Amino acid sequence: xxxxxxxxxxxxxxxxxPAEQTLEGLVFTPExxxxxxxxxxxxxxxxxxxxPDKLDIDLRDNVLTITGxxxxxxxxxxxxxxxxxxxxxxxxxxxxxxxxxxxxxxAHLSQGVLRLSLPKVEKATPRRIAINTA
Amino acid sequence: MIYRRFFGxxxxxxxNPFSEIExxxxxxxxxxxxxxxPYTRPAAGVFPLINLMESKEDYxxxxxxxxxxxxxxxxxxxANTLSLSGERKIPEEKRGAKYHRREREPGRFSRVxxxxxxxxxxKVEAGLVNGVLTVxxxxxxxxxPRHISVR
Numbered sequence: 001x002x003x004x005x006x007x008x009x010x011x012x013x014x015x016x017x018p019a020e021q022t023l024e025g026l027v028f029t030p031e032x033x034x035x036x037x038x039x040x041x042x043x044x045x046x047x048x049x050x051x052p053d054k055l056d057i058d059l060r061d062n063v064l065t066i067t068g069x070x071x072x073x074x075x076x077x078x079x080x081x082x083x084x085x086x087x088x089x090x091x092x093x094x095x096x097x098x099x100x101x102x103x104x105x106x107a108h109l110s111q112g113v114l115r116l117s118l119p120k121v122e123k124a125t126p127r128r129i130a131i132n133t134a
Numbered sequence: 135m136i137y138r139r140f141f142g143x144x145x146x147x148x149x150n151p152f153s154e155i156e157x158x159x160x161x162x163x164x165x166x167x168x169x170x171x172p173y174t175r176p177a178a179g180v181f182p183l184i185n186l187m188e189s190k191e192d193y194x195x196x197x198x199x200x201x202x203x204x205x206x207x208x209x210x211x212x213a214n215t216l217s218l219s220g221e222r223k224i225p226e227e228k229r230g231a232k233y234h235r236r237e238r239e240p241g242r243f244s245r246v247x248x249x250x251x252x253x254x255x256x257k258v259e260a261g262l263v264n265g266v267l268t269v270x271x272x273x274x275x276x277x278x279p280r281h282i283s284v285r
Binding site: 005010084112 | 181200
């Protein structure tokens with residue numbers, strides 16, 4: 001507890017999506033961590049409020065698209081006093097440089113964090129090349 | 135100031151005499167947008183950002199806390215304040231991981247929210263679902279609106 005730093009307020013980043021939206025509402029960029037090991041690429045994204053059925057992950061032509069919708073909470077008889085954040089859709093796209101084994105993609109959503117593991121196909125995993133000296 | 139703006143040296147000021155008016159118009163537009171949208175800029179500057187709603191019976195507070203588990207979250211209530219504190223932990227990944235993006239941040243947070251009316255601290259209910267915290271705070275009888283019939 002002592003060595004960790006204080007979290008700063010970060011406003012959600014609103015984005016303009018490449019395609020026009022059919023759904024009315026705001027679109028935000030989720031914050032992500034992406035890291036790579038020798039066998040897989042793992043992506044972590046903060047998408048609070050997205051339920052598993054409203055999350056869509058799509059990978060085609062090496063483009064990974066993550067779309068998540070947050071339902072608006074409109075309860076009759078409620079009046080807003082403070083609105084510091086807004087909800088809407090989360091959208092982010094990545095172009096992957098590695099070849100991914102599409103059948104082994106694993107997505108896990110817990111506490112508003114998506115963990116997506118994208119295993120590389122066999123041939124893309126680096127191999128140590130032995131150098132023969134004459 | 136005005137003298138310089140209108141009669142200042144040519145070449146140092148904007149060449150277009152209407153650019154100043156154009157600027158002003160844009161600022162006014164922005165002001166109107168602000169009035170129309172319900173969104174209020176986070177004035178407190180303290181994590182996490184909150185949305186506070188009021189109904190006749192209670193106040194509902196919502197905050198986005200992705201990756202914060204309920205064990206790492208502490209909520210305390212007094213007669214008219216609610217304090218949220220906790221820590222967002224990001225577990226260390228196994229060694230050899232090379233990062234392409236690292237935007238998510240771990241850290242501690244604590245925030246006190248003063249509610250506009252008196253609340254019942256014993257009946258506060260909190261839930262953390264899909265990274266969104268919802269705290270329902272019932273008002274005390276005295277601060278609930280009462281219907282007054284006119285005779």
